[in-house]
Amino acid sequence: MTSKGRIAKAAGAMSFATLISRIFGYIKDMILAKYFGATGTSDIFFVAFRIPNLLRDLVAEGSMSSAFIPVLTESQTKNGKDDANRLVRATFLLVLIVVGFLCILGIILAPFIVSAVAPGFKADPEKFSLTVLLTRVMFPFLLFISLASVSMGALNTRGVFFIPALAPTFLNISIIVCVFALSVHFFNPIVAVAIGVTLGGLIQFLFQLPSFKNKGYTFFTKSKDTEAKKIWHPGLKKIGLLIIPSITGLAVVQINIFVSTILASYLQEGSITYLYYSMRLVQFPIGLFGVAMGMAVLPALSEHAAKKQFNNLKEDFSFALRLLFFITIPAMIGLIALKQPIVNTLFQRGEFSYSATVGTSDALMFYSFGIWAIVGVRVLASTYYSMQDTKTPVKIAIFSMILNIIFSLLLMNPLQHNGLALANALASMSNFILLFYFLRIKLGGIGTFRIAMSFLKILTASSIMGIFGWFTLQGELWRTDGGFLMKSFYLSITIIISIVIYFIISYVLKSEEMNYILGKFFKKKSN
DSSP: OOHHHHHHHHHHHHHHHHHHHHHHHHHHHHHHHHHHTTSHHHHHHHHHHHHHHHHHHHHTHHHHHHHHHHHHHHHHHHHOHHHHHHHHHHHHHHHHHHHHHHHHHHHHTHHHHHHHHOGGGGGSHHHHHHHHHHHHHHTHHHHHHHHHHHHHHHHHHTTOOHHHHHTTHHHHHHHHHHHHHHGGGSSSTHHHHHHHHHHHHHHHHHHHHHHHHHTTOOSSOOOOOHHHHOSOOHHHHHHHHHHHHHHHHHHHHHHHHHHHHHHHTTSSTTHHHHHHHHHHHHHHHIIIIIIHHHHHHHHHHHHHHHTTOHHHHHHHHHHHHHHHHHHHHHHHHHHHHTHHHHHHHHHOSTTOOHHHHHHHHHHHHHHHTTHHHHHHHHHHHHHHHHTTOOHHHHHHHHHHHHHHHHHHHHHHHHHTHHHHHHHHHHHHHHHHHHHHHHHHHHHTOOOHHHHHHHHHHHHHHHHHHHHHHHHHTOSGGGGSSOOHHHHHHHHHHHHHHHHHHHHHHHHHTTOHHHHHHHHHHHHHHHO
16 A cells, blocks of 8 residues: 555544544533533633643643654664564653653642633632632543553554544543533532543543554563663653654644633633634544544654655655645635534533524634644644654744734734634644745755645635535524524535535546545445
């Protein structure tokens, strides 16, 4: 199988697993919206969850993948599987010690962390105290998810993508179960949600262990070889050198989110929740396609870089980016065109009122403008990481963070929470453009014209599709509560027809990505 085929297959497997996880995620969000609405209680949980979630991205899933996979791939390519196994064992031990210490520190310093993240909460002692409690309950989640991330990187390096991508499903299932089983036993039901987060992180790690063992990895070795028993591996130093700028870069991304949280805590009540639910919807195509493609392409690009096959690296980068745009841009336009029907169908019930639907759908539109850039950055960053260059993405991310802060301050008064969402989109676009520009210089050309022409064709087909969807779902139905099954039916039929329209127009425009997908489909059918 060609590297393009492996990338597409891996991305498909991860996307399918992520889809399952996202479905359970939206069920979880629907339950949370029904029970807690867009109220002060929901604001407390989302602020508390962002704290361990920030550290998860910094020291676990994001930075660990970007630093660990390229070094592990290099170790396996040059020195064989035994050496790679030793690196994995050493990494597990280091993560257990370092992240375990961070969790203890986080539990102790929770009041100071909450004060920094949501200073507006200090005016209400009860609200502040509950946020601190939830933060402490959820901090162990960081350790479990960090260990799960090491397992994921190790499995990805050996071609296993579906199981690690499916593991986050259990986080959502755990939260759902805890809401129904434990909420009545606490003074505030939101505590049960926090417990569900921590248990979900543990299950996410344990779920990967059978595959981890089947691929030849172990936490301990029975070998009598002195070299095999060493707890230190030279690759740890490389991972450390790569992970420091990677953490800085991801910290910049999270600072953007925290800037929005801090500023939103001074806006009208519910603003934080509007931003949370709208970002959850935006994260659907980002997680389903962007993160999946970024993870799927990293081992292939790392292998090309280790073998100095830079022409192959450029070709696979271009292919991954164009294919990602082909899938993601229509999703972006769809969210913009169908924003209110989607939010109404998923969330408007119980404590989640029509005004909350309007606030969330407006934020969704502004966030969505930046989806194409956010997913594109995933592939661009993976390309830099494959060459073990984490410094360039960091420098550009810092500049984009400064832009986000400036845009947020300028736009929050005239547009309220929508201004914070728009600022995030504008900063993401800047991040993509600069990463693309400097990668083009670094590699001496990356097929810019081919990518640009593909982008224009995709945007044209997506816009026509979006206009159809917008006109189809107009009416008073999307202002009312209830009618979930009927609304879901109308929404699903409209989305299916819109997708068909998109494919037809893409075929008429002779889209290269459309032809690739059709070629794969008919080849598989003939076989």
